[in-house]
Amino acid sequence: MTWPTGVGRHVLDVVDSTMTEAARMAPTLSGPAWILGLRQTAGRGRRGRAWVDPAGNFAATLVMRPADPPERMALRSFVAALALHETFVTVTGRAEPFALKWPNDVLLNGAKVAGILLESSSASTGHLAIGIGVNLVSAPGGNEVEAGALRPVSLLSETGARVTPEEFLDILAPAFARWEAQFATYGFGPIRTAWMARAARLGETVMARAGTQSHEGRFIELDDQGALILVTARGRVAIPAGEVFFG
Numbered sequence: 001m002t003w004p005t006g007v008g009r010h011v012l013d014v015v016d017s018t019m020t021e022a023a024r025m026a027p028t029l030s031g032p033a034w035i036l037g038l039r040q041t042a043g044r045g046r047r048g049r050a051w052v053d054p055a056g057n058f059a060a061t062l063v064m065r066p067a068d069p070p071e072r073m074a075l076r077s078f079v080a081a082l083a084l085h086e087t088f089v090t091v092t093g094r095a096e097p098f099a100l101k102w103p104n105d106v107l108l109n110g111a112k113v114a115g116i117l118l119e120s121s122s123a124s125t126g127h128l129a130i131g132i133g134v135n136l137v138s139a140p141g142g143n144e145v146e147a148g149a150l151r152p153v154s155l156l157s158e159t160g161a162r163v164t165p166e167e168f169l170d171i172l173a174p175a176f177a178r179w180e181a182q183f184a185t186y187g188f189g190p191i192r193t194a195w196m197a198r199a200a201r202l203g204e205t206v207m208a209r210a211g212t213q214s215h216e217g218r219f220i221e222l223d224d225q226g227a228l229i230l231v232t233a234r235g236r237v238a239i240p241a242g243e244v245f246f247g
């Protein structure tokens, strides 16, 4: 696959976090760039959690500077999820074991194989950093993740597919560029439709936690802002940000 024109590619042997490196590099960048860390010493996940990624796993951040309002910027997590899903399908030749979990995870055989972390800067650089972590060759033990979280698995253990972080990036970056072009041209509509076609547990009852509130209901769709829509005993509820538990 061809590397997208005008997009930087930086590979670092060791880095604290590619998110931190993205913030350091942003002022010097003239266009979008991928930063791949072959090892991270202080990787971070969503909601202040640590992200442990041993050698052989994939840890990268795409830094870009979209001229978008914040709510539109945030929709790029769905663009990234679609690009990640496509990359897994390309690498394994199989679509059926992969699914997307709202808001930002990719599942393999119902367990977590990848996560996405979005950070935007209010500083003068105005950059958006899209961090992607993939358990290519190893996954944390079930006792290393918080209670109720999905079991982590690796691509290698579940499918036998062995791919290096550099190879993974060289498929992911063009895939992201294609989905991003679709988002830029047609807006969120086709992204939303494609995301729902790959969504885990669509139509089923799930539990969502948003802040201190929990909602149980049938997951019927994403709305046009990327919020999770549940039909609960009290009616339709839109959850703009939170976590979902499948139980």
Ligand SMILES: O=C(O)CCCC[C@@H]1SC[C@@H]2NC(=O)N[C@@H]21
Residues within 6 Å of the ligand: 016, 017, 018, 019, 020, 040, 042, 043, 044, 045, 046, 047, 049, 051, 053, 058, 059, 060, 061, 105, 114, 115, 116, 117, 131, 132, 133, 134
């Ligand atoms: O909590 C999650 O599921 C999101 C995990 C995101 C981890 C990636 S690894 C590359 C980038 N650098 C980081 O420190 N975090 C993200």
